[in-house]
Amino acid sequence: MDHFRRVCLLITVVFLVLSFRFDSLNAQKRQSSLKSHTMTYFHKTKQEFTVHHIRGKEPGPTLLIIAGIHGDEAGGYLSAERYANLKLKTGNLIIVPRLNGAAIRTGKRCGLGGDMNRLFNLPSNNSNPDAKVVNLVKQLIRQSDYVLNLHQGYDFYNPRWISATRNPSKWGQCNVIDAATFHLPDGQKLELENFAERVVHRANRRISGLDYHFTVNNTHTAVKWSRHREQRGSLTYYSLYNQQKIALGLEATKNCSLAEAVSYLTIAVNAAIEEAGIQAEALPSESSRSTGVQQVRAKGNRIKTRG
Ligand SMILES: [Zn+2]
Structure with a gap:
Protein backbone atom coordinates (compact mmCIF):
# COMPACT_ATOMS: atom_id res chain seq x y z
CA MET A 1 0.00 0.00 0.00
CA ASP A 2 2.87 2.35 0.93
CA HIS A 3 4.56 1.58 -2.36
CA PHE A 4 1.28 2.23 -4.23
CA ARG A 5 0.92 5.62 -2.46
CA ARG A 6 4.49 6.59 -3.36
CA VAL A 7 3.86 5.73 -7.03
CA CYS A 8 0.62 7.76 -7.02
CA LEU A 9 2.40 10.74 -5.44
CA LEU A 10 5.23 10.52 -7.99
CA ILE A 11 2.75 10.42 -10.90
CA THR A 12 0.90 13.46 -9.48
CA VAL A 13 4.15 15.45 -9.07
CA VAL A 14 5.32 14.57 -12.62
CA PHE A 15 1.88 15.56 -13.99
CA LEU A 16 1.90 18.91 -12.14
CA VAL A 17 5.47 19.78 -13.27
CA LEU A 18 4.68 18.87 -16.89
CA SER A 19 1.40 20.82 -16.93
CA PHE A 20 3.10 23.88 -15.37
CA ARG A 21 5.86 23.75 -18.02
CA PHE A 22 3.26 23.29 -20.74
CA ASP A 23 1.28 26.32 -19.45
CA SER A 24 4.31 28.59 -19.27
CA LEU A 25 5.49 27.44 -22.73
CA ASN A 26 2.02 28.19 -24.04
CA ALA A 27 2.05 31.66 -22.41
CA GLN A 28 5.42 32.43 -24.04
CA LYS A 29 4.15 31.15 -27.37
CA ARG A 30 1.01 33.31 -27.09
CA GLN A 31 3.14 36.35 -26.21
CA SER A 32 5.53 35.90 -29.13
CA SER A 33 2.64 35.32 -31.55
CA LEU A 34 1.23 38.73 -30.57
CA LYS A 35 3.18 41.28 -32.56
CA SER A 36 3.48 44.98 -31.84
CA HIS A 37 1.34 46.90 -34.27
CA THR A 38 -0.36 50.22 -34.92
CA MET A 39 -4.01 50.70 -35.90
CA THR A 40 -5.76 53.80 -37.19
CA TYR A 41 -9.52 54.17 -36.70
CA PHE A 42 -12.06 56.40 -38.51
CA HIS A 43 -9.48 57.15 -41.19
CA LYS A 44 -9.68 60.58 -42.83
CA THR A 45 -12.53 61.74 -40.58
CA LYS A 46 -12.40 64.38 -37.82
CA GLN A 47 -12.41 61.53 -35.29
CA GLU A 48 -9.37 59.67 -36.68
CA PHE A 49 -7.05 58.33 -33.99
CA THR A 50 -4.15 55.90 -33.76
CA VAL A 51 -3.60 53.05 -31.30
CA HIS A 52 -0.10 51.64 -30.69
CA HIS A 53 0.02 48.07 -29.32
CA ILE A 54 3.49 47.30 -27.93
CA ARG A 55 4.16 43.71 -26.86
CA GLY A 56 7.07 42.78 -24.60
CA LYS A 57 9.38 39.80 -25.20
CA GLU A 58 8.05 38.19 -22.03
CA PRO A 59 4.39 38.10 -20.92
CA GLY A 60 3.24 40.48 -18.20
CA PRO A 61 0.58 43.05 -17.35
CA THR A 62 -0.91 45.41 -19.94
CA LEU A 63 -1.09 49.14 -19.27
CA LEU A 64 -3.29 51.43 -21.37
CA ILE A 65 -2.20 55.07 -21.81
CA ILE A 66 -4.89 57.44 -23.09
CA ALA A 67 -4.20 61.11 -23.81
CA GLY A 68 -5.80 63.95 -25.71
CA ILE A 69 -9.34 63.30 -24.46
CA HIS A 70 -9.34 67.09 -23.85
CA GLY A 71 -7.92 69.10 -26.76
CA ASP A 72 -6.61 71.99 -24.65
CA GLU A 73 -4.22 69.83 -22.60
CA ALA A 74 -1.21 69.52 -24.88
CA GLY A 75 1.07 68.19 -22.14
CA GLY A 76 -0.92 64.93 -22.14
CA TYR A 77 -0.75 64.04 -25.81
CA LEU A 78 2.84 65.27 -26.27
CA SER A 79 3.87 62.99 -23.37
CA ALA A 80 1.92 59.94 -24.56
CA GLU A 81 3.43 60.15 -28.06
CA ARG A 82 6.88 59.58 -26.55
CA TYR A 83 5.91 55.96 -25.71
CA ALA A 84 4.78 54.96 -29.21
CA ASN A 85 8.14 53.43 -30.25
CA LEU A 86 9.14 51.90 -26.92
CA LYS A 87 10.69 48.41 -26.80
CA LEU A 88 9.51 46.26 -23.90
CA LYS A 89 11.22 43.36 -22.14
CA THR A 90 8.17 42.39 -20.03
CA GLY A 91 4.46 43.22 -20.30
CA ASN A 92 2.56 45.26 -22.84
CA LEU A 93 1.48 48.83 -23.52
CA ILE A 94 -1.50 50.13 -25.47
CA ILE A 95 -1.11 53.82 -26.28
CA VAL A 96 -3.71 56.22 -27.67
CA PRO A 97 -1.84 59.55 -27.73
CA ARG A 98 -4.48 61.72 -29.44
CA LEU A 99 -7.89 60.27 -28.68
CA ASN A 100 -10.07 63.32 -29.36
CA GLY A 101 -8.72 64.50 -32.72
CA ALA A 102 -11.50 67.04 -33.32
CA ALA A 103 -10.81 68.73 -29.95
CA ILE A 104 -7.02 68.68 -30.40
CA ARG A 105 -7.25 70.26 -33.86
CA THR A 106 -9.19 73.24 -32.43
CA GLY A 107 -7.21 73.32 -29.16
CA LYS A 108 -10.47 73.19 -27.19
CA ARG A 109 -11.57 70.90 -24.35
CA CYS A 110 -14.49 69.43 -26.32
CA GLY A 111 -14.69 67.80 -29.75
CA LEU A 112 -17.77 66.82 -31.75
CA GLY A 113 -19.79 65.33 -28.89
CA GLY A 114 -19.09 67.67 -25.95
CA ASP A 115 -16.77 66.67 -23.08
CA MET A 116 -15.68 63.14 -24.03
CA ASN A 117 -14.65 62.43 -20.44
CA ARG A 118 -18.33 62.60 -19.40
CA LEU A 119 -19.65 60.07 -21.95
CA PHE A 120 -18.45 56.78 -20.49
CA ASN A 121 -21.64 56.16 -18.45
CA LEU A 122 -23.92 56.40 -21.51
CA PRO A 123 -25.30 53.19 -23.06
CA SER A 124 -23.21 51.99 -26.02
CA ASN A 125 -26.05 52.68 -28.53
CA ASN A 126 -26.47 56.36 -27.56
CA SER A 127 -26.65 58.96 -30.33
CA ASN A 128 -23.71 61.15 -29.27
CA PRO A 129 -21.34 61.63 -32.26
CA ASP A 130 -18.38 60.51 -30.10
CA ALA A 131 -20.11 57.26 -28.96
CA LYS A 132 -18.20 55.18 -31.55
CA VAL A 133 -14.87 56.51 -30.22
CA VAL A 134 -15.87 55.84 -26.60
CA ASN A 135 -17.03 52.28 -27.50
CA LEU A 136 -13.63 51.54 -29.05
CA VAL A 137 -11.84 52.82 -25.94
CA LYS A 138 -14.02 50.49 -23.83
CA GLN A 139 -12.67 47.56 -25.89
CA LEU A 140 -9.08 48.70 -25.24
CA ILE A 141 -9.81 48.96 -21.50
CA ARG A 142 -11.04 45.34 -21.63
CA GLN A 143 -7.59 44.28 -22.94
CA SER A 144 -5.75 46.08 -20.11
CA ASP A 145 -4.89 45.58 -16.44
CA TYR A 146 -4.02 49.22 -15.70
CA VAL A 147 -5.42 52.41 -17.23
CA LEU A 148 -3.86 55.90 -17.26
CA ASN A 149 -5.71 58.97 -18.55
CA LEU A 150 -3.33 61.93 -19.04
CA TRP A 161 -6.84 74.74 1.56
CA ILE A 162 -3.35 76.28 1.40
CA SER A 163 -4.00 79.20 -0.96
CA ALA A 164 -6.15 80.27 -3.92
CA THR A 165 -3.89 78.27 -6.25
CA ARG A 166 -3.27 75.27 -3.98
CA ASN A 167 -6.46 73.69 -2.64
CA PRO A 168 -8.94 70.76 -2.98
CA SER A 169 -10.72 72.20 -6.04
CA LYS A 170 -7.54 72.40 -8.19
CA TRP A 171 -6.22 69.59 -10.39
CA GLY A 172 -2.54 70.22 -11.16
CA GLN A 173 0.18 67.73 -10.10
CA CYS A 174 -2.02 64.92 -8.78
CA ASN A 175 -2.87 61.26 -9.38
CA VAL A 176 -6.67 61.03 -9.42
CA ILE A 177 -8.42 57.90 -8.13
CA ASP A 178 -12.19 57.41 -7.85
CA ALA A 179 -12.00 55.30 -4.68
CA ALA A 180 -9.35 54.08 -2.22
CA LEU A 192 -6.08 51.83 -5.85
CA GLU A 193 -4.90 54.22 -3.17
CA ASN A 194 -1.88 52.07 -2.30
CA PHE A 195 -0.95 51.81 -5.98
CA ALA A 196 -1.40 55.58 -6.56
CA GLU A 197 0.64 56.40 -3.43
CA ARG A 198 3.50 54.16 -4.58
CA VAL A 199 3.44 55.81 -8.03
CA VAL A 200 3.49 59.28 -6.40
CA HIS A 201 6.37 58.24 -4.13
CA ARG A 202 8.43 56.98 -7.10
CA ALA A 203 7.66 60.14 -9.11
CA ASN A 204 8.42 62.64 -6.34
CA ARG A 205 11.90 61.20 -5.78
CA ARG A 206 12.68 62.47 -9.30
CA ILE A 207 11.16 65.98 -8.90
CA SER A 208 13.51 68.42 -7.16
CA GLY A 209 11.03 71.30 -6.63
CA LEU A 210 8.71 70.47 -3.70
CA ASP A 211 6.02 72.77 -5.16
CA TYR A 212 5.72 70.37 -8.11
CA HIS A 213 5.42 67.14 -6.14
CA PHE A 214 2.43 64.96 -7.02
CA THR A 215 -0.34 64.17 -4.48
CA VAL A 216 -3.05 61.47 -4.56
CA ASN A 217 -6.50 62.99 -5.17
CA ASN A 218 -9.31 60.61 -4.19
CA THR A 219 -12.51 62.08 -5.67
CA HIS A 220 -14.72 59.46 -3.86
CA THR A 221 -16.76 59.59 -7.07
CA ALA A 222 -19.38 56.94 -6.19
CA VAL A 223 -20.42 58.24 -2.77
CA LYS A 224 -23.44 60.50 -2.26
CA TRP A 225 -21.46 63.39 -0.75
CA SER A 226 -18.72 63.39 -3.41
CA ARG A 227 -17.88 66.87 -4.69
CA HIS A 228 -16.98 65.26 -8.05
CA ARG A 229 -20.15 63.35 -8.97
CA GLU A 230 -19.71 64.56 -12.58
CA GLN A 231 -16.74 62.16 -12.75
CA ARG A 232 -19.19 59.23 -12.90
CA GLY A 233 -19.10 59.72 -16.66
CA SER A 234 -15.30 59.62 -16.81
CA LEU A 235 -13.00 57.07 -18.40
CA THR A 236 -11.29 56.14 -15.13
CA TYR A 237 -14.60 55.70 -13.25
CA TYR A 238 -15.88 53.43 -16.05
CA SER A 239 -12.61 51.44 -16.01
CA LEU A 240 -12.89 50.80 -12.26
CA TYR A 241 -16.65 50.33 -11.78
CA ASN A 242 -17.54 48.55 -15.05
CA GLN A 243 -14.36 46.64 -15.80
CA GLN A 244 -12.57 46.46 -12.43
CA LYS A 245 -9.27 47.92 -13.66
CA ILE A 246 -6.78 49.99 -11.65
CA ALA A 247 -7.27 53.40 -13.26
CA LEU A 248 -5.48 56.68 -12.56
CA GLY A 249 -5.99 60.15 -13.95
CA LEU A 250 -2.54 61.73 -14.20
CA GLU A 251 -2.74 65.53 -14.05
CA ALA A 252 0.18 67.89 -14.67
CA THR A 253 -0.15 71.57 -13.83
CA LYS A 254 -0.58 74.24 -16.51
CA ASN A 255 1.37 76.67 -14.30
CA CYS A 256 4.68 75.84 -15.99
CA SER A 257 6.16 75.63 -19.48
CA LEU A 258 4.80 72.97 -21.82
CA ALA A 259 8.22 71.23 -21.79
CA GLU A 260 8.08 71.06 -17.98
CA ALA A 261 4.51 69.69 -18.05
CA VAL A 262 5.64 66.97 -20.50
CA SER A 263 8.55 66.22 -18.18
CA TYR A 264 6.22 65.87 -15.13
CA LEU A 265 3.80 63.61 -17.00
CA THR A 266 6.68 61.50 -18.35
CA ILE A 267 7.94 61.06 -14.77
CA ALA A 268 4.41 60.05 -13.62
CA VAL A 269 3.87 57.59 -16.51
CA ASN A 270 7.34 56.06 -16.10
CA ALA A 271 6.63 55.60 -12.37
CA ALA A 272 3.28 53.89 -13.13
CA ILE A 273 4.91 51.59 -15.73
CA GLU A 274 7.58 50.55 -13.22
CA GLU A 275 5.05 50.08 -10.40
CA ALA A 276 2.87 47.90 -12.67
CA GLY A 277 5.89 45.61 -13.23
CA ILE A 278 6.34 46.41 -16.93
CA GLN A 279 9.97 46.56 -18.02
CA ALA A 280 11.11 48.66 -20.96
CA GLU A 281 14.53 48.54 -22.63
CA ALA A 282 14.67 52.32 -22.03
CA LEU A 283 11.95 54.70 -20.85
CA PRO A 284 11.63 58.24 -22.32
CA SER A 285 13.95 60.86 -20.81
CA GLU A 286 12.43 62.74 -17.87
CA SER A 287 14.41 65.95 -18.35
CA SER A 288 12.38 68.97 -19.55
CA ARG A 289 15.29 69.81 -21.88
CA SER A 290 14.92 66.59 -23.86
CA THR A 291 11.15 66.34 -24.31
CA GLY A 292 11.36 67.38 -27.98
CA VAL A 293 8.43 69.71 -27.38
CA GLN A 294 9.67 72.46 -29.73
CA GLN A 295 9.72 70.03 -32.63
CA VAL A 296 6.32 68.49 -31.82
CA ARG A 297 4.85 71.93 -31.14
CA ALA A 298 5.75 73.03 -34.69
CA LYS A 299 3.96 69.94 -36.03
CA GLY A 300 0.88 70.76 -33.88
CA ASN A 301 0.80 74.31 -35.24
CA ARG A 302 0.79 73.02 -38.78
CA ILE A 303 -2.21 70.84 -37.94
CA LYS A 304 -3.95 73.87 -36.42
CA THR A 305 -3.54 76.06 -39.52
CA ARG A 306 -4.75 73.21 -41.70
CA GLY A 307 -7.88 72.51 -39.60
ZN1 LIG B 1 -8.46 66.92 -18.93
Missing part, protein backbone atom coordinates in the same frame (compact mmCIF):
# COMPACT_ATOMS: atom_id res chain seq x y z
CA HIS A 151 -4.49 65.51 -18.39
CA GLN A 152 -3.31 69.01 -17.58
CA GLY A 153 -5.09 71.36 -15.17
CA TYR A 154 -4.47 74.82 -13.73
CA ASP A 155 -2.81 75.36 -10.34
CA PHE A 156 -2.11 72.63 -7.78
CA TYR A 157 -4.31 70.08 -6.02
CA ASN A 158 -3.95 69.86 -2.24
CA PRO A 159 -6.31 67.96 0.11
CA ARG A 160 -6.36 71.04 2.39
CA THR A 181 -10.26 50.41 -2.68
CA PHE A 182 -12.66 48.44 -4.84
CA HIS A 183 -14.23 45.18 -3.64
CA LEU A 184 -14.24 42.46 -6.30
CA PRO A 185 -17.01 39.80 -6.41
CA ASP A 186 -14.53 37.06 -5.40
CA GLY A 187 -13.76 38.82 -2.09
CA GLN A 188 -10.44 40.28 -3.29
CA LYS A 189 -9.79 44.02 -3.29
CA LEU A 190 -8.23 46.40 -5.81
CA GLU A 191 -6.00 48.66 -3.74
Whole structure:
Protein backbone atom coordinates (compact mmCIF):
# COMPACT_ATOMS: atom_id res chain seq x y z
CA MET A 1 0.00 0.00 0.00
CA ASP A 2 2.87 2.35 0.93
CA HIS A 3 4.56 1.58 -2.36
CA PHE A 4 1.28 2.23 -4.23
CA ARG A 5 0.92 5.62 -2.46
CA ARG A 6 4.49 6.59 -3.36
CA VAL A 7 3.86 5.73 -7.03
CA CYS A 8 0.62 7.76 -7.02
CA LEU A 9 2.40 10.74 -5.44
CA LEU A 10 5.23 10.52 -7.99
CA ILE A 11 2.75 10.42 -10.90
CA THR A 12 0.90 13.46 -9.48
CA VAL A 13 4.15 15.45 -9.07
CA VAL A 14 5.32 14.57 -12.62
CA PHE A 15 1.88 15.56 -13.99
CA LEU A 16 1.90 18.91 -12.14
CA VAL A 17 5.47 19.78 -13.27
CA LEU A 18 4.68 18.87 -16.89
CA SER A 19 1.40 20.82 -16.93
CA PHE A 20 3.10 23.88 -15.37
CA ARG A 21 5.86 23.75 -18.02
CA PHE A 22 3.26 23.29 -20.74
CA ASP A 23 1.28 26.32 -19.45
CA SER A 24 4.31 28.59 -19.27
CA LEU A 25 5.49 27.44 -22.73
CA ASN A 26 2.02 28.19 -24.04
CA ALA A 27 2.05 31.66 -22.41
CA GLN A 28 5.42 32.43 -24.04
CA LYS A 29 4.15 31.15 -27.37
CA ARG A 30 1.01 33.31 -27.09
CA GLN A 31 3.14 36.35 -26.21
CA SER A 32 5.53 35.90 -29.13
CA SER A 33 2.64 35.32 -31.55
CA LEU A 34 1.23 38.73 -30.57
CA LYS A 35 3.18 41.28 -32.56
CA SER A 36 3.48 44.98 -31.84
CA HIS A 37 1.34 46.90 -34.27
CA THR A 38 -0.36 50.22 -34.92
CA MET A 39 -4.01 50.70 -35.90
CA THR A 40 -5.76 53.80 -37.19
CA TYR A 41 -9.52 54.17 -36.70
CA PHE A 42 -12.06 56.40 -38.51
CA HIS A 43 -9.48 57.15 -41.19
CA LYS A 44 -9.68 60.58 -42.83
CA THR A 45 -12.53 61.74 -40.58
CA LYS A 46 -12.40 64.38 -37.82
CA GLN A 47 -12.41 61.53 -35.29
CA GLU A 48 -9.37 59.67 -36.68
CA PHE A 49 -7.05 58.33 -33.99
CA THR A 50 -4.15 55.90 -33.76
CA VAL A 51 -3.60 53.05 -31.30
CA HIS A 52 -0.10 51.64 -30.69
CA HIS A 53 0.02 48.07 -29.32
CA ILE A 54 3.49 47.30 -27.93
CA ARG A 55 4.16 43.71 -26.86
CA GLY A 56 7.07 42.78 -24.60
CA LYS A 57 9.38 39.80 -25.20
CA GLU A 58 8.05 38.19 -22.03
CA PRO A 59 4.39 38.10 -20.92
CA GLY A 60 3.24 40.48 -18.20
CA PRO A 61 0.58 43.05 -17.35
CA THR A 62 -0.91 45.41 -19.94
CA LEU A 63 -1.09 49.14 -19.27
CA LEU A 64 -3.29 51.43 -21.37
CA ILE A 65 -2.20 55.07 -21.81
CA ILE A 66 -4.89 57.44 -23.09
CA ALA A 67 -4.20 61.11 -23.81
CA GLY A 68 -5.80 63.95 -25.71
CA ILE A 69 -9.34 63.30 -24.46
CA HIS A 70 -9.34 67.09 -23.85
CA GLY A 71 -7.92 69.10 -26.76
CA ASP A 72 -6.61 71.99 -24.65
CA GLU A 73 -4.22 69.83 -22.60
CA ALA A 74 -1.21 69.52 -24.88
CA GLY A 75 1.07 68.19 -22.14
CA GLY A 76 -0.92 64.93 -22.14
CA TYR A 77 -0.75 64.04 -25.81
CA LEU A 78 2.84 65.27 -26.27
CA SER A 79 3.87 62.99 -23.37
CA ALA A 80 1.92 59.94 -24.56
CA GLU A 81 3.43 60.15 -28.06
CA ARG A 82 6.88 59.58 -26.55
CA TYR A 83 5.91 55.96 -25.71
CA ALA A 84 4.78 54.96 -29.21
CA ASN A 85 8.14 53.43 -30.25
CA LEU A 86 9.14 51.90 -26.92
CA LYS A 87 10.69 48.41 -26.80
CA LEU A 88 9.51 46.26 -23.90
CA LYS A 89 11.22 43.36 -22.14
CA THR A 90 8.17 42.39 -20.03
CA GLY A 91 4.46 43.22 -20.30
CA ASN A 92 2.56 45.26 -22.84
CA LEU A 93 1.48 48.83 -23.52
CA ILE A 94 -1.50 50.13 -25.47
CA ILE A 95 -1.11 53.82 -26.28
CA VAL A 96 -3.71 56.22 -27.67
CA PRO A 97 -1.84 59.55 -27.73
CA ARG A 98 -4.48 61.72 -29.44
CA LEU A 99 -7.89 60.27 -28.68
CA ASN A 100 -10.07 63.32 -29.36
CA GLY A 101 -8.72 64.50 -32.72
CA ALA A 102 -11.50 67.04 -33.32
CA ALA A 103 -10.81 68.73 -29.95
CA ILE A 104 -7.02 68.68 -30.40
CA ARG A 105 -7.25 70.26 -33.86
CA THR A 106 -9.19 73.24 -32.43
CA GLY A 107 -7.21 73.32 -29.16
CA LYS A 108 -10.47 73.19 -27.19
CA ARG A 109 -11.57 70.90 -24.35
CA CYS A 110 -14.49 69.43 -26.32
CA GLY A 111 -14.69 67.80 -29.75
CA LEU A 112 -17.77 66.82 -31.75
CA GLY A 113 -19.79 65.33 -28.89
CA GLY A 114 -19.09 67.67 -25.95
CA ASP A 115 -16.77 66.67 -23.08
CA MET A 116 -15.68 63.14 -24.03
CA ASN A 117 -14.65 62.43 -20.44
CA ARG A 118 -18.33 62.60 -19.40
CA LEU A 119 -19.65 60.07 -21.95
CA PHE A 120 -18.45 56.78 -20.49
CA ASN A 121 -21.64 56.16 -18.45
CA LEU A 122 -23.92 56.40 -21.51
CA PRO A 123 -25.30 53.19 -23.06
CA SER A 124 -23.21 51.99 -26.02
CA ASN A 125 -26.05 52.68 -28.53
CA ASN A 126 -26.47 56.36 -27.56
CA SER A 127 -26.65 58.96 -30.33
CA ASN A 128 -23.71 61.15 -29.27
CA PRO A 129 -21.34 61.63 -32.26
CA ASP A 130 -18.38 60.51 -30.10
CA ALA A 131 -20.11 57.26 -28.96
CA LYS A 132 -18.20 55.18 -31.55
CA VAL A 133 -14.87 56.51 -30.22
CA VAL A 134 -15.87 55.84 -26.60
CA ASN A 135 -17.03 52.28 -27.50
CA LEU A 136 -13.63 51.54 -29.05
CA VAL A 137 -11.84 52.82 -25.94
CA LYS A 138 -14.02 50.49 -23.83
CA GLN A 139 -12.67 47.56 -25.89
CA LEU A 140 -9.08 48.70 -25.24
CA ILE A 141 -9.81 48.96 -21.50
CA ARG A 142 -11.04 45.34 -21.63
CA GLN A 143 -7.59 44.28 -22.94
CA SER A 144 -5.75 46.08 -20.11
CA ASP A 145 -4.89 45.58 -16.44
CA TYR A 146 -4.02 49.22 -15.70
CA VAL A 147 -5.42 52.41 -17.23
CA LEU A 148 -3.86 55.90 -17.26
CA ASN A 149 -5.71 58.97 -18.55
CA LEU A 150 -3.33 61.93 -19.04
CA HIS A 151 -4.49 65.51 -18.39
CA GLN A 152 -3.31 69.01 -17.58
CA GLY A 153 -5.09 71.36 -15.17
CA TYR A 154 -4.47 74.82 -13.73
CA ASP A 155 -2.81 75.36 -10.34
CA PHE A 156 -2.11 72.63 -7.78
CA TYR A 157 -4.31 70.08 -6.02
CA ASN A 158 -3.95 69.86 -2.24
CA PRO A 159 -6.31 67.96 0.11
CA ARG A 160 -6.36 71.04 2.39
CA TRP A 161 -6.84 74.74 1.56
CA ILE A 162 -3.35 76.28 1.40
CA SER A 163 -4.00 79.20 -0.96
CA ALA A 164 -6.15 80.27 -3.92
CA THR A 165 -3.89 78.27 -6.25
CA ARG A 166 -3.27 75.27 -3.98
CA ASN A 167 -6.46 73.69 -2.64
CA PRO A 168 -8.94 70.76 -2.98
CA SER A 169 -10.72 72.20 -6.04
CA LYS A 170 -7.54 72.40 -8.19
CA TRP A 171 -6.22 69.59 -10.39
CA GLY A 172 -2.54 70.22 -11.16
CA GLN A 173 0.18 67.73 -10.10
CA CYS A 174 -2.02 64.92 -8.78
CA ASN A 175 -2.87 61.26 -9.38
CA VAL A 176 -6.67 61.03 -9.42
CA ILE A 177 -8.42 57.90 -8.13
CA ASP A 178 -12.19 57.41 -7.85
CA ALA A 179 -12.00 55.30 -4.68
CA ALA A 180 -9.35 54.08 -2.22
CA THR A 181 -10.26 50.41 -2.68
CA PHE A 182 -12.66 48.44 -4.84
CA HIS A 183 -14.23 45.18 -3.64
CA LEU A 184 -14.24 42.46 -6.30
CA PRO A 185 -17.01 39.80 -6.41
CA ASP A 186 -14.53 37.06 -5.40
CA GLY A 187 -13.76 38.82 -2.09
CA GLN A 188 -10.44 40.28 -3.29
CA LYS A 189 -9.79 44.02 -3.29
CA LEU A 190 -8.23 46.40 -5.81
CA GLU A 191 -6.00 48.66 -3.74
CA LEU A 192 -6.08 51.83 -5.85
CA GLU A 193 -4.90 54.22 -3.17
CA ASN A 194 -1.88 52.07 -2.30
CA PHE A 195 -0.95 51.81 -5.98
CA ALA A 196 -1.40 55.58 -6.56
CA GLU A 197 0.64 56.40 -3.43
CA ARG A 198 3.50 54.16 -4.58
CA VAL A 199 3.44 55.81 -8.03
CA VAL A 200 3.49 59.28 -6.40
CA HIS A 201 6.37 58.24 -4.13
CA ARG A 202 8.43 56.98 -7.10
CA ALA A 203 7.66 60.14 -9.11
CA ASN A 204 8.42 62.64 -6.34
CA ARG A 205 11.90 61.20 -5.78
CA ARG A 206 12.68 62.47 -9.30
CA ILE A 207 11.16 65.98 -8.90
CA SER A 208 13.51 68.42 -7.16
CA GLY A 209 11.03 71.30 -6.63
CA LEU A 210 8.71 70.47 -3.70
CA ASP A 211 6.02 72.77 -5.16
CA TYR A 212 5.72 70.37 -8.11
CA HIS A 213 5.42 67.14 -6.14
CA PHE A 214 2.43 64.96 -7.02
CA THR A 215 -0.34 64.17 -4.48
CA VAL A 216 -3.05 61.47 -4.56
CA ASN A 217 -6.50 62.99 -5.17
CA ASN A 218 -9.31 60.61 -4.19
CA THR A 219 -12.51 62.08 -5.67
CA HIS A 220 -14.72 59.46 -3.86
CA THR A 221 -16.76 59.59 -7.07
CA ALA A 222 -19.38 56.94 -6.19
CA VAL A 223 -20.42 58.24 -2.77
CA LYS A 224 -23.44 60.50 -2.26
CA TRP A 225 -21.46 63.39 -0.75
CA SER A 226 -18.72 63.39 -3.41
CA ARG A 227 -17.88 66.87 -4.69
CA HIS A 228 -16.98 65.26 -8.05
CA ARG A 229 -20.15 63.35 -8.97
CA GLU A 230 -19.71 64.56 -12.58
CA GLN A 231 -16.74 62.16 -12.75
CA ARG A 232 -19.19 59.23 -12.90
CA GLY A 233 -19.10 59.72 -16.66
CA SER A 234 -15.30 59.62 -16.81
CA LEU A 235 -13.00 57.07 -18.40
CA THR A 236 -11.29 56.14 -15.13
CA TYR A 237 -14.60 55.70 -13.25
CA TYR A 238 -15.88 53.43 -16.05
CA SER A 239 -12.61 51.44 -16.01
CA LEU A 240 -12.89 50.80 -12.26
CA TYR A 241 -16.65 50.33 -11.78
CA ASN A 242 -17.54 48.55 -15.05
CA GLN A 243 -14.36 46.64 -15.80
CA GLN A 244 -12.57 46.46 -12.43
CA LYS A 245 -9.27 47.92 -13.66
CA ILE A 246 -6.78 49.99 -11.65
CA ALA A 247 -7.27 53.40 -13.26
CA LEU A 248 -5.48 56.68 -12.56
CA GLY A 249 -5.99 60.15 -13.95
CA LEU A 250 -2.54 61.73 -14.20
CA GLU A 251 -2.74 65.53 -14.05
CA ALA A 252 0.18 67.89 -14.67
CA THR A 253 -0.15 71.57 -13.83
CA LYS A 254 -0.58 74.24 -16.51
CA ASN A 255 1.37 76.67 -14.30
CA CYS A 256 4.68 75.84 -15.99
CA SER A 257 6.16 75.63 -19.48
CA LEU A 258 4.80 72.97 -21.82
CA ALA A 259 8.22 71.23 -21.79
CA GLU A 260 8.08 71.06 -17.98
CA ALA A 261 4.51 69.69 -18.05
CA VAL A 262 5.64 66.97 -20.50
CA SER A 263 8.55 66.22 -18.18
CA TYR A 264 6.22 65.87 -15.13
CA LEU A 265 3.80 63.61 -17.00
CA THR A 266 6.68 61.50 -18.35
CA ILE A 267 7.94 61.06 -14.77
CA ALA A 268 4.41 60.05 -13.62
CA VAL A 269 3.87 57.59 -16.51
CA ASN A 270 7.34 56.06 -16.10
CA ALA A 271 6.63 55.60 -12.37
CA ALA A 272 3.28 53.89 -13.13
CA ILE A 273 4.91 51.59 -15.73
CA GLU A 274 7.58 50.55 -13.22
CA GLU A 275 5.05 50.08 -10.40
CA ALA A 276 2.87 47.90 -12.67
CA GLY A 277 5.89 45.61 -13.23
CA ILE A 278 6.34 46.41 -16.93
CA GLN A 279 9.97 46.56 -18.02
CA ALA A 280 11.11 48.66 -20.96
CA GLU A 281 14.53 48.54 -22.63
CA ALA A 282 14.67 52.32 -22.03
CA LEU A 283 11.95 54.70 -20.85
CA PRO A 284 11.63 58.24 -22.32
CA SER A 285 13.95 60.86 -20.81
CA GLU A 286 12.43 62.74 -17.87
CA SER A 287 14.41 65.95 -18.35
CA SER A 288 12.38 68.97 -19.55
CA ARG A 289 15.29 69.81 -21.88
CA SER A 290 14.92 66.59 -23.86
CA THR A 291 11.15 66.34 -24.31
CA GLY A 292 11.36 67.38 -27.98
CA VAL A 293 8.43 69.71 -27.38
CA GLN A 294 9.67 72.46 -29.73
CA GLN A 295 9.72 70.03 -32.63
CA VAL A 296 6.32 68.49 -31.82
CA ARG A 297 4.85 71.93 -31.14
CA ALA A 298 5.75 73.03 -34.69
CA LYS A 299 3.96 69.94 -36.03
CA GLY A 300 0.88 70.76 -33.88
CA ASN A 301 0.80 74.31 -35.24
CA ARG A 302 0.79 73.02 -38.78
CA ILE A 303 -2.21 70.84 -37.94
CA LYS A 304 -3.95 73.87 -36.42
CA THR A 305 -3.54 76.06 -39.52
CA ARG A 306 -4.75 73.21 -41.70
CA GLY A 307 -7.88 72.51 -39.60
ZN1 LIG B 1 -8.46 66.92 -18.93
